[in-house]
Amino acid sequence: MDWFTASDYWLSRLVFQRALAGVYLVAFLTAALQFRALLGSRGMLPIPRYVERMPFKAAPSLFHLHYSDRFFAACAWTGCAVSAALLAGLDSRLPLGAGMLLWLLPWLLYLSIVNVGQTWYAFGWESLLLEVGFLAVFLGNDDVAPPVVVLFLLRWILFRVECGAGLIKMRGDACWRKLTCLDHHHETQPMPGPLSWFFHHLPRPLHRVEVAANHITQLVVPVLLFTPQPVATAAAVLMVVTQLWLVLSGNFSWLNWITIVLALSAVEFPYDAPPTPDAPLWYEIVVLAVAALLVYLSYHPVTNMVSRRQIMNRSFDPLHLVNTYGAFGSVSRIRYEVVVEGTADDVPRADSDWREYEFKGKPGDPRRWPRQFAPYHLRLDWLMWFAALSPGYAGSWFGTFVERLLESDRDTLKLLRRSPFPPDAPPRYVRARLFRYRYTSWRELRETGACWERTYVREYLPPTRLAGVAQRS
Structure with a gap:
């Protein structure tokens, strides 16, 4: 033919x-x-x-x-x-x-x-x-x-x-x-x-x-x-x-x-x-x-x-x-980010030494400029964006994610840019807080060197420790 x-x-x-x-x-x-x-x-x-x-x-x-x-x-x-x-x-x-x-x-x-x-x-x-x-x-x-x-x-x-x-x-x-x-x-x-x-x-x-x-x-x-x-x-x-x-x-x-x-x-x-x-x-x-x-x-x-x-x-x-197929049938007007932190303190307080986990792609440190990763797909980072939109998007996996951070799980830590804790000394508590992020202006960028400005919104996950781990006083 x-x-x-x-x-x-x-x-x-x-x-x-x-x-x-x-x-x-x-x-x-x-x-x-x-x-x-x-x-x-x-x-x-x-x-x-x-x-x-x-x-x-x-x-x-x-x-x-x-x-x-x-x-x-x-x-x-x-x-x-x-x-x-x-x-x-x-x-x-x-x-x-x-x-x-x-x-x-x-x-x-x-x-x-x-x-x-x-x-x-x-x-x-x-x-x-x-x-x-x-x-x-x-x-x-x-x-x-x-x-x-x-x-x-x-x-x-x-x-x-x-x-x-x-x-x-x-x-x-x-x-x-x-x-x-x-x-x-x-x-x-x-x-x-x-x-x-x-x-x-x-x-x-x-x-x-x-x-x-x-x-x-x-x-x-x-x-x-x-x-x-x-x-x-x-x-x-x-x-x-x-x-x-x-x-x-x-x-x-x-x-x-x-x-x-x-x-x-x-x-x-x-x-x-x-x-x-x-x-x-x-x-x-x-x-x-x-x-x-x-x-x-x-x-x-x-x-x-x-x-x-x-x-x-x-x-x-x-x-x-x-x-x-289709994409972005709706567009968010406000950017929220879930910031995950851990502390080695025996008793979690607001003034404890909370240290932030850094992700590879999603915004975190306001001074850290975004990098190009596509076409490589950072799956955890993408799901963290959905988690910030609503906890319902993270209900099936976020709790286990926190548990793996408390265990200092090697494979989970590989998904992150940096853990603030040594592999052999995991945090006693992990918490998550919701922040509002916005791009800085040209003037703010020149004065602070930060591309983001973030404002605390509310608690996303209260301080959490592994079940069965006793709290020391």
Whole structure:
């Protein structure tokens, strides 16, 4: 079938596949380095306890069959190795079927992680990586030109990512319609980056232009993805530019980067593709069958997008094959942060020697400037932002987190930038307090050197010690 492939997109596929492999590598590396404290046997939300109550059918995962910390580590590091091999182009050196199986392996491994990841993996970019990663299995390698239907479905994902985000904004917070959300967003976003302070202090008229441009990029430009070239390429490039602007303004894990990866698949690069043989019949049948399945499963995301009660970042099937997306349907006007402190004093008092734990990414010391971590995902830091919005977001894990600090648990301390206590001398008490944070002005920055100013609001968690530890007097 001559229409089945599009040789003009040979380089587009190559760029897409290598970039996607890079995102996979970051995702598996994040899992390998953080899982013990978050999901391990002694983690804050242990996987063994979760799989006992969650049926395999509802959340398919290798860890239903067997779990140990060593086995999880093996899966995560295997994912890193396979991702690195794909990044190096190993799939292009294999026969078509073997290359597809190689792309299937990281998808299966990451699906197994996400489906037992609970709160730590309840982010839209987890499902997005799985949906894109599943399609990548059927994109082929050097043995065949890129299938048109898969290229179309990649654009369909990009359309839903952008349009879903645009619609949730217009239906959600009124500040998006008034073009005023960026008066607050750079200050209150989950994890500011090193340039977020400067973005916040841009002139307000420019913020209005930013919001208007965002609406155009998310609600108008995605339609152009399905127009002839070079219009589709121009639309994709505009999306890439917009995503790079977001990369500069904050730390959003790999959400922006995988959106860029999707956009690159729609770019028609000026390149003479090498000759490729016709696609084998079995490959055409498999691709068309998968495409038909994904179109059928798209019913729920489409009805959700057109619904007045649109929800964002939801998967409609346990394999995360077709999902709905969206971000920042509402924008916080005030930034709150939970500050965690410990003391070695035998009796906790207001004037005790309380020492603050420092996190890697979330704001803490007002003088410490935010760093760039994305596309790497600091899962604990992100959940601490939600915990500051409401204790209900932290009810399942925060108590265990405090317990691990009181035990000076090595794996938990690795998630932090710095513990104020030596590993062999943990605190006797830990407390948490809620502060309001705001960016300093240009004048305050010059005078104090601090990018944040914080004000005490209330107690978040009273001084707490390990059960069974006697208080000395």
